[in-house]
Amino acid sequence: MAKIKRLFNDPYDIVEEYLEGYVKAHKEYVKMCDLEEAQGRVVIANDAGTKDKVGVIIGGGSGHEPLFIGYVGEGFADGVVIGNINTSPSPDPCYASAKACDNGKGCIYLYGNYAGDVMNFDMGAEQADEEDDIRVETVLVTDDVVSSENIPDRRGIAGDFFVFKVAGAKADTGADLDEVVAAAKKANDNTRTMGVAMSSATLPAKGDVIFELPDGDMEIGMGIHGEPGVRRGKIDTADNVINEIMEPILADLPFVEGDEVYVLVNSLGATPLMDLHVCYRRVAQILEEKGIKVYKALVGPFACSMDMAGMSVTLMKLDDELKELMDAPCDTPYFTQK
Amino acid sequence: MAKIKRLFNDPYDIVEEYLEGYVKAHKEYVKMCDLEEAQGRVVIANDAGTKDKVGVIIGGGSGHEPLFIGYVGEGFADGVVIGNINTSPSPDPCYASAKACDNGKGCIYLYGNYAGDVMNFDMGAEQADEEDDIRVETVLVTDDVVSSENIPDRRGIAGDFFVFKVAGAKADTGADLDEVVAAAKKANDNTRTMGVAMSSATLPAKGDVIFELPDGDMEIGMGIHGEPGVRRGKIDTADNVINEIMEPILADLPFVEGDEVYVLVNSLGATPLMDLHVCYRRVAQILEEKGIKVYKALVGPFACSMDMAGMSVTLMKLDDELKELMDAPCDTPYFTQK
């Protein structure tokens, strides 16, 4: 057995086994999609494809749980396509998810902007169009401010959560595909994230960390797959780290005095709620200083990188529509709101 | 700054700062109790003490978040008393919590069975009785099967969650203090937990792990404060670990064919949802083999030990009352149920 502090059986079976456990544990919410093309990699809400609504499909590599799978359920996503660890799913399951979630109004694919995901989901969308005449639109999440100067080239990280929630709530109103796409785009356009990592996640098949980060070092701006960030240095105080993270976030949109925001302070896995709340304290102080109003805040593990130590801050600038969609009730295994 | 992979400022301020962040982040749910005796260590639901119900008070040391603080809100606990990391709160805040949460029907203190907690909460209860004539009853959680042969000597770990939920729901029905105590006791009597740790949590003030667990080793039966367990060995496959954990749990109550159970597969902090679901898969298989029916399951971080890698399995044997109380709606920052 590997030296990493993880629990699994054959590392090459970990995704299959976790999915088996997942659909068993959360059977009131979801089931495995039984289409052959789904290849056991599509999980859908129990009522997917039966309601008069746009099918909301999210997905990407495994290892970010509760993202993506945890947000399939009422008022959120209808289906999720699951890849190997840190790896986009393949085209057939992407295709199958559209088949399973469509009910005549078309489907939206929502996922973080990574080349692999784009290739595979696009192939799935083509197939859905060609073989079943299902209209599939895609909105890529691009919230990671430091991943590129050019917004469409940016990665999607914890901001996924806001974009998916908004799209899920919009679809739930019975809106048509264009409207759902517009809401998702609006959410993405108004969302910015930046993170810091203090350790690497571990890969079961490698039996080791993905990359070396010496004890006591942190990497500002690191991606949730361990993609290198913008600066490596010694782990600093929470306040200094938050100061450093908040600056590019605020400057980027920019967020300005009078804005109202939804805040997400996200754990990448091993960073405890205690530390996240120490971080949130500083985030709230900075926003107050700048005259930016916090509408609501979420603090916890939303978009992780398995056992990585680290966190990210996401801000979404709100208008009335976004507030309403964020506040809409939903019920999924990992996010329920009255 | 310490070499541990954590985010905080002065380690001696971490609890105060996390509480400040917590009440800011979750202001729709909770507020700081402003009684002087609370010493900034009591957080209460926004409507605590205003409803015609028994006051449900939970608490213990910090570092187990979302336990305890995360479960203060509608249909769950009315107040929480917060100690230093891994350390019982002191008597004055225990006393203050009763003062803040009582509305004439008395209060129940619920917490894990640790000598320090018992001393401090008992002193608080005495004071509430003597100074304010508030009747306070206590139910200690003792779910950790391996911590003693003698049930009343056992520690309370993740089973806290079930016992608190049941008591919170019972109090919400308007039941009197004796009835709430009876429901909490029933929940505790029917709940058993066992865990495994693969690393130690880290202490900010120590700047280091609490105890050494060599890389690749695990300790079966370890407590959530890092108290030694029953066996140390090499990390084994998830299935073998679960087999080893499930045996004493099942034998202890015992859980037998025909029983119906609520399952909690709990992360101690750094163990990702992926691994927990691999573990849940095996738990469900074993229960199926034994003819024990899973009513519902929860999988995630409920009762943690900061950044400790490890997990625990909790089973609660159900009857109709326990099912109804577990299913009752509730709304707190870290557990919401429709």
Added chain:
Amino acid sequence: MSDYILSKDYFVKVIEDLIALVDKRKEYYTELDSAIGDGDHGINLEIGFREVNKHLDEWKELNVRDLYNHVGKALLDKVGGSSGPLYGSFFMKFGLPIKSKGPDEGATFEEFIQMMDKGIAIIQKRGKSTTGEKTMLDTFIPALEKLRSEYEAGTPGKEAMEKAVEAGKDGLESTRNIVATKGRAMRLGERAIGHLDPGAASAAEFLEVFYNDMP
């Protein structure tokens, strides 16, 4: 015998030296607690005595009784856990036997013995425990017994205290070979054998401060 007076300054000095002791020895106490408890005994004491240190300049203007009451209340409030109420109550009760209450007055050695007695009795009461359970009482109780018997047998104050400290250390040493029946370590059973009890260790060193500061 009662001519051996412990001055107000002595009682202040003890607190100052306890602050210094805890700061110096916290890693050691924590290490002992890591082996059989939850690895925080030194941190707990440090949290408490840091708080004491913040207020000591102010409190040392008070009489011994109130000074020690404040010290105890600070430990009780800031520490929590087991050692908070145990040491907290110890100091809160410690000053009570002093009859004379002026801010500059000390105590007779007889009173000092009563003070120790009062403090240790409340630990027994709060902890519902006694010797042989692998706790701080394995240090305190034999030390107190020795202090009393030596003093009654005519041994001069400081020398009696020296014997008491030694008896406390023997008591501490005795915790190594017993299982715990109180505190976190009780769940360890046989695995606790071979390890000193952290509270017994801090208690022994606290007593040493009381001894060393004696004129």
Added chain:
Amino acid sequence: MSDYILSKDYFVKVIEDLIALVDKRKEYYTELDSAIGDGDHGINLEIGFREVNKHLDEWKELNVRDLYNHVGKALLDKVGGSSGPLYGSFFMKFGLPIKSKGPDEGATFEEFIQMMDKGIAIIQKRGKSTTGEKTMLDTFIPALEKLRSEYEAGTPGKEAMEKAVEAGKDGLESTRNIVATKGRAMRLGERAIGHLDPGAASAAEFLEVFYNDMP
């Protein structure tokens, strides 16, 4: 020239040797990907070729076209990510140019060049990329160009392939000193300089297998 025939056995052997290669070199590919990507390239390929290995005995009864199509589909389905659709499509298209379809038939060397061309073209299409972007195409495209030009210039098949492998290796080496404009590494900017592209590295070793197995 077209007398240089690559037999059915050759094409089977290539797959067998790719399975072995990936198993042997997965740590290396993963290491390269750790530096500038997400540290899984070797694991991705291993997942794909393990699946191929499971079915190879069955698939090798098929003709080359279908065999390679199955290999490609297995990579596409089981791997995902970038390398899944890229290598997957490469193998799926690879067999198409073979005219003769018997289960035991091989291909002419001319067909082999067309096969490489077809496979590499689909990578370009799927990846919307070309040379100079720090991807596997920095290996594949110069290798293919060399293969074609040498063969057209009359160099015998195996020798032409040897030159192609060398050109691929030079291409791989060229990825060390450029920034990425495709794939995960594109977000790295200048920090990618000094590191080989993992996909370019696996591609170079894949080509070597195609060369080594030639009779």
